[in-house]
Amino acid sequence: MFTGIIEELGTIEKLKKEGGNLHLTISSTIASELKVDQSLAHNGVCLTVVNIDDNKYTVTAIQETLDKSNLGMLNKGGKVNLERAMKLSDRLDGHIVQGHVDQTGTCTFVSEENGSWLFTFEYGTNADNITIEKGSITINGVSLTVVNSKPNQFSVAIIPYTYEHTTFGTLKVGDTVNLEFDVIGKYVKRLNELRN
Incomplete structure (x- = not known):
């Protein structure tokens, strides 16, 4: 974990x-x-x-x-x-991440936003994964908050520290990234599917 x-x-x-x-x-x-x-x-x-x-x-x-x-x-x-891996006594500063990539996505847009950066990603529909506004997403292992959630597309805002201390500093349009969607959201989605 x-x-x-x-x-x-x-x-x-x-x-x-x-x-x-x-x-x-x-x-x-x-x-x-x-x-x-x-x-x-x-x-x-x-x-x-x-x-x-x-x-x-x-x-x-x-x-x-x-x-x-x-x-x-x-x-x-x-x-x-x-x-x-997290120790059981540690604070959970990000969100629960399993280290199991659900699928890859593609960076489609990068914009500097007056000292921070906005990155937009698209992902395929084959796995039926979803994001929600202000929900959690893991991109190349980095815990982030979703903004501008749309079907098969979302954006994240990156602060300077994250930009400088992760691979976001070299990420460009067209690059492939690993996506792990929020585990709680995946369970809720699956439960709703089973009810229908």
Whole structure:
């Protein structure tokens, strides 16, 4: 379980394809604090640490994960948002994030808004996911509040701190992002479907 509050940016050092799996080796200042078998969110995708070597660690993404996320689009030298799993005694500063990406979306608009930024995203209709005004959404692992919710489209406002300390600082129109929709909203939607 995660909160969507990014701890730091990691750098992709190595990508190794093996069958349907992709092994990602990432450098990070938190690598020495990790343990093998620990869960860590990468752009919002929960992956298990399988190896640690000084300031680098390795995780493996299976084909299902690659099909539903943007991890297969990462390149050596690229940045990734990192968050360790929440401790039960921690404050929930973001919202409840499972680290299970529902689908990807595409950035369609970026605008600087007098010291902050407005990002707009579109996503496919195939999964029937929804957003609501002032509801929660996770984009590349970052917990955010939805503005301008429309069918298969929404916007988020990004403050300077988030812009500078996550991959939002390099995100541009046309980029693919990982989306995890609010888990409570998903349950409510499913319950309503079962009643009809």
